[in-house]
Structures are given as C-alpha cells and as structure tokens.
Amino acid sequence: MFSVFRDLLRYNIEFAIGVVLVGAITIFSLLSFISPVDPVAIYTAIPDQPPSAQYWFGTNSRGQDLFWHLTFAFRNTLSFGVTVAILSRIISITVGLTAGYLGGWVDRVLMFVNDIFVAIPIFPILILFYFVLRSGLDTFTLALIMACFGWPFDARLIRSVALGLKHREFTRHAVFAGMPPVRIMFEEHLPYVMPIVFSTAMANMIWSIGLQVTLAVLGFTNLNIPTVGTALYWANNHSAMVVGVWWWIIIPVILIVLTFLGLFLLAVSMNEYIDPRSRLRRMGA
Amino acid sequence: MYDYLIFALKRFLQLLAVVFAGISAAFLVSHLSPISPVETIIGRVAGQSTYSPGAINSLRETLTEIFGLNVPLHEQYFNFLGRFVVGDLGPSLIAFPTPAMQLVMLALPWTVGLLTLSTIFTWLVGNILGGLAGYYQNSRLLKAFGVVAIGVQPIPYYIVAFLMVIIFGFLWPVLPISGGFAMNVRPSWSPEFVLSVLRHAILPATSLVIVGLGTWFLGMRALVSNIVTEDYVTYAELAGVKRDRIVGSYVIRNALVPQLTALAMALGGIFSGTVITEQVFAYPGLGSLLVRAVNGGDSAVVLAVSCIAVVAVASAIFLIDMIHPLLDPRIKAE
Numbered sequence: 110m111f112s113v114f115r116d117l118l119r120y121n122i123e124f125a126i127g128v129v130l131v132g133a134i135t136i137f138s139l140l141s142f143i144s145p146v147d148p149v150a151i152y153t154a155i156p157d158q159p160p161s162a163q164y165w166f167g168t169n170s171r172g173q174d175l176f177w178h179l180t181f182a183f184r185n186t187l188s189f190g191v192t193v194a195i196l197s198r199i200i201s202i203t204v205g206l207t208a209g210y211l212g213g214w215v216d217r218v219l220m221f222v223n224d225i226f227v228a229i230p231i232f233p234i235l236i237l238f239y240f241v242l243r244s245g246l247d248t249f250t251l252a253l254i255m256a257c258f259g260w261p262f263d264a265r266l267i268r269s270v271a272l273g274l275k276h277r278e279f280t281r282h283a284v285f286a287g288m289p290p291v292r293i294m295f296e297e298h299l300p301y302v303m304p305i306v307f308s309t310a311m312a313n314m315i316w317s318i319g320l321q322v323t324l325a326v327l328g329f330t331n332l333n334i335p336t337v338g339t340a341l342y343w344a345n346n347h348s349a350m351v352v353g354v355w356w357w358i359i360i361p362v363i364l365i366v367l368t369f370l371g372l373f374l375l376a377v378s379m380n381e382y383i384d385p386r387s388r389l390r391r392m393g394a
Numbered sequence: 395m396y397d398y399l400i401f402a403l404k405r406f407l408q409l410l411a412v413v414f415a416g417i418s419a420a421f422l423v424s425h426l427s428p429i430s431p432v433e434t435i436i437g438r439v440a441g442q443s444t445y446s447p448g449a450i451n452s453l454r455e456t457l458t459e460i461f462g463l464n465v466p467l468h469e470q471y472f473n474f475l476g477r478f479v480v481g482d483l484g485p486s487l488i489a490f491p492t493p494a495m496q497l498v499m500l501a502l503p504w505t506v507g508l509l510t511l512s513t514i515f516t517w518l519v520g521n522i523l524g525g526l527a528g529y530y531q532n533s534r535l536l537k538a539f540g541v542v543a544i545g546v547q548p549i550p551y552y553i554v555a556f557l558m559v560i561i562f563g564f565l566w567p568v569l570p571i572s573g574g575f576a577m578n579v580r581p582s583w584s585p586e587f588v589l590s591v592l593r594h595a596i597l598p599a600t601s602l603v604i605v606g607l608g609t610w611f612l613g614m615r616a617l618v619s620n621i622v623t624e625d626y627v628t629y630a631e632l633a634g635v636k637r638d639r640i641v642g643s644y645v646i647r648n649a650l651v652p653q654l655t656a657l658a659m660a661l662g663g664i665f666s667g668t669v670i671t672e673q674v675f676a677y678p679g680l681g682s683l684l685v686r687a688v689n690g691g692d693s694a695v696v697l698a699v700s701c702i703a704v705v706a707v708a709s710a711i712f713l714i715d716m717i718h719p720l721l722d723p724r725i726k727a728e
Binding site for chain 1: 408411412415416419420423424426544545547548549550551552553556560612659661662663665666669670673684685688689691693696697699700703704707708711
C-alpha cells in the first residue's frame with residue numbers, strides 16, 4: 110500500500126499536486142479546532158474589513174472573521190463529502206461484488222435497480238426533501254440521502270471487475286476449499302477493487318460537494334450551518350460583489366476550486382494508475 | 395431486426411419502471427410536506443377581508459376537495475397516478491387556480507431548448523477536439539487546451555455563470571443578462587422575437603458550454619490515447635490510410651460509443667446545472683419555476699416539475715440507448 114503511494118508521488122506529478130492541494134485544504138479545515146471564534150456568532154469583528162494582518166481573509170458584512178469562519182465551513186463541507194463517499198462506497202461495493210460474483214437473477218435484479226437509480230435526476234429529489242424538511246435537513250440527513258443516489262455508477266464498475274475475477278484460478282481454489290461466498294467476495298475480491306473504490310471516492314466527493322454548494326447557493330439548506338455553500342449564499346444575500354466586499358466571494362471560491370482541482374487530480378491519476386498500460390508508459394518502461 | 399425489437403421492448407419496460415419509481419418517490423416525499431395548501435389559501439383570502447366562519451368552513455371543504463386531500467394517502471396516490479397519465483396534477487398554489495401542469499408546460503420549452511442546444515453543441519465540440527488531441531498528441535494548441543480544460547473543469551457551475559454576469563453585464567455590457575426575451579417584444583414567431591430569444595440565450599448557453607466542454611474533452615482524449623495504441627490503428631497507418639480518415643472513421647467513431655453512454659448518464663446532472671443557470675440569468679424555464687415553487691410552498695408545482703424532470707431525463711436516456719446498437723455494430727442488442 111505504502112509503496113503504491115510512493116510510486117505515485119514519484120512518477121505522477123498530477124498525484125503529487127493533488128496530494129498537496131487536498132492536504133493543504135485539510136490542514137486549513139483542521140485549524141477550526143483551535144479557532145478562537147464561534148462560527149455561528151455574528152458581529153464579533155468589525156464588518157467589511159479587507160484582508161489585513163489582523164484579519165487574514167478580511168471580515169464579512171455580518172462581522173465574522175472570514176479566516177476562522179471558512180475553517181469551519183471547509184471542515185463541514187469536507188466531512189460532508191467524506192461521509193457521502195464512505196456511505197455510498199459501502200453500498201456500491203456490496204452491490205457490485207454481489208452482482209458480479211453471484212451472477213444470475215441476483216445480478217439481473219440488482220442491475221435493474223441500479224439502472225433505475227442512474228436515470229432518476231437527483232436534483233429535483235433533493236429539492237423535494239428540502240421542501241419537506243426545511244431547516245430540519247441537517248448535514249447528516251443530506252449526506253444519507255445523497256449516498257443513496259451516489260452509488261450506481263461505481264457499483265457497475267465494481268461489478269465489471271468482479272465478473273472478471275470470478276473466473277480466475279484463485280476464486281476456484283477458494284470455492285473448492287469451502288470458502289463461503291461472502292468471504293470470497295470480501296476477502297478475495299475486495300482487494301482487487303480497492304483502487305477503483307479510492308478513485309471513484311474522489312469523484313464522488315466532487316459530485317456531492319458540488320451539489321451541496323449548489324443547494325446552499327439557492328438557499329435550499331439549513332443556512333445556519335457554516336459550509337462553503339452557505340458562505341457564498343450569505344455573500345450573495347448581502348450583494349457582496351456589488352458593494353465591493355469582493356474578498357467575501359473570491360476567497361471561498363478560490364479555496365473550493367483548489368479543493369475540486371486537488372480531488373480531480375487525485376481521481377485522474379489513480380485512474381491512470383489502475384490501467385497498467387498508461388502506468389508503464391509514464392514510468393518510461 | 396427481431397433482436398432489436400426485443401431489446402427495444404425490454405428497454406421500454408425499464409423506462410416505465412424508472413418513471414414509475416421516480417414519480418412515486420416524488421409523490422411520497424412531497425406529501426410529507428408540513429405546508430397545507432388549503433390553509434395557505436384560506437389565510438390569503440381571510441387576510442384581505444372578514445368572512446363568516448361558515449363561509450370559511452365551506453371554502454375549506456371545497457378547497458380540500460379541489461386538492462384531493464379528503465381521502466386517505468393511498469387513495470390520493472392512486473388518484474395521482476391516474477391523473478398523472480392524463481397530465482393533470484391539480485391547481486398550483488403560487489398562481490392559484492392555474493393548473494400546475496400549465497405552468498410547467500409554459501416553462502418547459504425554454505429549458506428543453508436551452509439544454510438540447512447547449513448539450514449537443516458541447517458534446518460534439520468536446521468530443522471532436524478531445525479526439526484530435528488524443529490522436530495528435532504533439533499539437534501545442536491542443537495540449538494548451540487540455541491544460542485549460544483541467545483548470546476550468548473543477549470550477550463550480552454557479553461561479554462561471556456569476557462571472558459571466560459580472561463580465562458581460564457590468565464590465566462590458568453588450569449582452570442581456572436576464573430574462574428569456576426583451577420586454578418590448580411580444581411572444582410570436584416574428585423575426586424580432588426569435589432574435590431577441592437567441593440574444594438572451596447566448597450567456598446562459600455559453601456558461602453551460604464552458605462548464606461541460608472540459609469533461610467531454612478530457613474523457614475523449616483519454617479514450618483515444620488508449621485506442622491509438624491498438625494494432626488495427628498501427629496497421630492502418632502502415633497500410634497508408636490517410637490520417638484524416640484514421641482519426642475520423644477508425645479512432646473517433648470507436649471512441650464515441652462509450653461517450654454516448656456517458657452522455658446518457660450525465661443528463662440528470664446537466665438538468666441540475668440548469669436550475670442554477672436559470673436562477674442566475676433569470677431565465678423563464680423549469681429551474682426558475684422550481685425555485686419559485688419551493689419558496690412559495692407550492693407542493694403541486696414542485697411535484698409537477700419533479701415528475702416532468704424524471705420523465706424527460708428517463709426518455710432522453712431511453713432515446714440514446716435506442717440509437718446505441720445502430721451506431722456500434724459490435725453491441726449485440728441484448
């Protein structure tokens with residue numbers, strides 16, 4: 110595992126940049142644990158101060174120190190993305206491995222359900238949930254709902270790999286040795302799909318964070334929880350761009366773009382690593 | 395041909411299942427809403443002048459019947475399914491008593507027009523450029539485009555749209571930044587109206603294209619750079635087939651098939667994007683209607699928009715799947 114990481118860092122500049130970007134944003138969000146200010150309190154600082162030595166990222170029209178406020182926003186947004194990624198990975202691994210290994214009618218039923226989930230447009234459904242729950246739509250509920258929609262593509266991908274593994278020699282050995290199907294799936298086949306799980310997890314985080322920001326920008330979320338989306342919502346709400354408080358919009362946008370770029374580069378470079386042809390080409394072999 | 399019909403029938407059944415599952419989910423979720431349309435209208439009426447309690451009560455009864463709320467939930471559900479088939483989803487709340495479906499039908503052409511044009515344009519241009527970039531890997535221009543695409547791709551939708559408003563509405567005001575057509579023209583098939591619609595569509599469509607182009611470009615480039623290492627391409631090169639022909643008929647055509655599948659899968663996401671685009675550019679489509687309905691607590695319109703979105707996206711995916719076996723002879727219609 111560690112040697113894979115080292116190889117990627119050495120031979121793949123995209124991976125290295127991705128690690129640096131995501132690492133920097135993670136450290137930034139971890140700073141929220143030593144934050145001296147309360148993220149939901151307003152008018153604790155002088156409003157509308159441009160970035161300076163005292164307020165690194167300036168302050169917004171609601172009198173919040175943007176630097177510390179954004180540390181909380183990024184912590185919430187990132188942990189939301191990770192929660193969705195983990196929950197949806199659990200579903201996609203289970204469905205993908207089961208459909209691929211068991212085959213037959215189990216496969217057909219699971220893939221039928223899978224295709225239904227692919228075709229349902231998630232955004233109107235999310236808006237419906239907001240419409241019903243209103244401010245009761247907290248971060249975890251939203252993560253749970255999105256996890257229920259974020260698995261089908263990846264389940265299909267995992268299934269296709271599991272289909273290939275099913276006819277390999279070691280699977281047959283395991284079957285003859287009397288290993289139950291569940292253990293074959295999770296002990297023998299799971300390690301082979303782990304690279305896919307990691308690379309799709311990054312893509313999944315980009316997707317879920319993007320949707321969360323979109324919902325928040327429209328105001329369709331609990332606006333009291335500091336996230337990147339709600340930060341942008343409040344900035345819009347106070348017409349930050351028009352009244353000249355540009356740092357209130359520009360700084361979160363730059364940070365979230367860096368996050369997306371980092372996750373994207375990680376996903377792309379891991380995808381490339383999975384394909385041995387492109388991996389060898391890069392290593393110059 | 396027989397195989398193809400069986401395939402079409404199977405896919406059609408699946409389409410029905412998707413639509414059924416989608417609209418059922420939408421119905422269940424929307425009927426958990428705590429906002430009662432009846433009480434909202436009564437509040438609106440009673441706020442304007444005083445009425446006798448008897449009049450209010452009979453109004454309440456009539457409204458409950460109009461909204462079909464006087465029967466248990468499962469009966470409401472069957473009513474809903476029956477009325478959905480004939481396209482009646484009850485009166486709206488934000489524009490009571492206009493039927494919700496009528497509001498949706500007014501908004502639908504705007505969204506469909508904007509989405510179809512920009513999606514097809516984005517998909518074609520992105521794939522052609524990506525295919526060329528994968529084949530001519532030494533071209534400086536295409537390499538530069540790839541770097542730009544990687545840089546632009548992670549920018550959130552909303553930011554691109556917002557930047558375009560600032561640039562073209564504020565810094566260099568040449569294009570209209572809001573609405574679907576100018577205030578002073580009347581909707582008709584006259585040249586002024588069509589021109590006005592096109593002018594107003596430029597910015598929203600461009601923002602959709604900018605955001606979408608990179609994904610197709612990068613995906614196609616990756617696909618093609620794998621295909622060019624295949625033996626048949628090398629063989630064609632050695633046999634002296636013209637390069638244009640290799641790129642067009644040998645390489646890009648083969649790579650287009652997975653990209654078509656990807657297009658079918660991306661449609662739902664593209665719809666989500668338009669909600670933001672329409673909101674930023676105040677475009678009179680489904681997205682704006684949806685936002686207005688949510689803020690107005692109008693469950694009939696929210697339900698109608700969700701159902702139409704499910705039907706539209708599912709049918710688009712169905713259509714793409716249907717032309718799939720026609721494009722790629724290797725895919726056996728199964």
